Structure formats: C-alpha cells, structure tokens
Amino acid sequence: MEVLERSVNSNDWITVVFLLSLLCLVFAKSMFEGRFLSFIILPFNNKYIFLYNKKGRLLHGFHLVQSLFLLLNLGLFLLLAFPAFPEAPPVSNAALLLLTIGGLLAFFLVKVGLQLLVGLLFDIESLTAGLIYKKMTYLNYSSLVMFGANLILAYVFPASKPVVFISLFLILLINLIGWAGILKIHQKLISSYFFYFILYLCALEMAPFLIIAYLLKD
Numbered sequence: 001m002e003v004l005e006r007s008v009n010s011n012d013w014i015t016v017v018f019l020l021s022l023l024c025l026v027f028a029k030s031m032f033e034g035r036f037l038s039f040i041i042l043p044f045n046n047k048y049i050f051l052y053n054k055k056g057r058l059l060h061g062f063h064l065v066q067s068l069f070l071l072l073n074l075g076l077f078l079l080l081a082f083p084a085f086p087e088a089p090p091v092s093n094a095a096l097l098l099l100t101i102g103g104l105l106a107f108f109l110v111k112v113g114l115q116l117l118v119g120l121l122f123d124i125e126s127l128t129a130g131l132i133y134k135k136m137t138y139l140n141y142s143s144l145v146m147f148g149a150n151l152i153l154a155y156v157f158p159a160s161k162p163v164v165f166i167s168l169f170l171i172l173l174i175n176l177i178g179w180a181g182i183l184k185i186h187q188k189l190i191s192s193y194f195f196y197f198i199l200y201l202c203a204l205e206m207a208p209f210l211i212i213a214y215l216l217k218d
Helices: 012-031 033-040 047-052 061-084 094-121 125-155 161-185 187-192 194-217
Strands: none
Touching (some): 012 094, 012 125, 033 061, 047 125, 061 094, 061 125, 061 161, 125 161, 161 187
16 A cells, blocks of 8 residues: 655644734733723724823833734734735745744834934934834734734635735724824924925835835845
8 A cells, every 4th residue: 555645734823823912912901901991992092192102112011012912913914915816825834924023023123223213313212202102003903903814814714815905904094093193293393394204204114115025026
C-alpha cells in the first residue's frame, strides 16, 4: 500500500488571535470600566477625548491595551482581506502574521517617534502628543470593526470582497470622524499656522503611506 502524504492547513493560530483579542477587551473592561464605556460610544460622543486627554495619555494602560488589540486585528485583517482579490496568492499563516504585526509595530513607533521629535524641535510637545493621542484613539476604535470583519472572513465568508470593502468604508469613516473632531478642536490654531499644518500632513501623515504603497508595488 502506497503511503500518501496529506497536507492539513490548520487555522488554530487565527483562533489564538481571537482569544488574545477577547482577553484585551475583557482586561480593558474590567480594569478601566469607566474609560471603556466612554470609549465604546466614541464616534457618537467624544466625551472620552475630553475626559482622558491628559499628560501621560499615550502610555496609559488602557491606551496600550487598545493599541495591542489594534495590532492583532489590523495584522489579521490584512492577511484575511488579501485573498479576497483573485490575483492575490494565499498568504495566511502564523509566521506571516507575526511578521506583519512586527512591521506594523515598527511603522507606528517610527511614525509616532518622528511626530514627537517634530513637536520637541518646535516646542509644541503637548500639542503634538494630544494630536497623536486623538488619532490613535480613533484608529484603536476602528479595530473593533476589524475584529468583527476578521470573525466573518475567518469563519463565515472567507475572501469576501463585500465584507472587505464594507469594513474598509467603516474604518475610513471612523477615522474621518476623528479627523473632523481634531480640525474642529484646533481650527483657530490651524488657521493661524495653515502652511505648517499642510506641511505636517504631507510629511508625517501622507508620505509614510505613499512610501509603503510604492514599495509594495515594486
């Protein structure tokens, strides 16, 4: 009898990511209940931003836990969304997920580090830290959409284009709401330093993504 080698693809690593994500949410809810309840209604009421936009906000435990939740689900969303396009090869595996999360972490650390450095050079550290905190808070919130999309893409409708595009629309919408709030809060300051604001957008917000898009295209 000839022995045949069978290749079995296990998705246990995806389940591990979901368990870690749920642990992040449970920890955040149990340890920082007040923050968590305010955070959940963030797009409809920005009370969270005004209540917790204080010194040390970027290193607060709740913010760090939500950032970990973001890294886990953004990394997984990128891998699960990629096969939704016919020309894309299957890329989902645990090693690639770890590599993706590591790349995202490095990207965010460099980006935030550069922004804080600019704030230090122009003596606007507090303002810069506040802007970073507000942007990251809305990005962290959009990871809840990623979590839901990941569940659907992993277990219900794998490689579904509608799920991917609807999720991307919601993620973009949440972050646009965040940017609209930032512009409203700082409209007087922006109008006074409009040129520097445009320079900031081009150099520190848009340029990193354009560079990544160029590298991926090659």
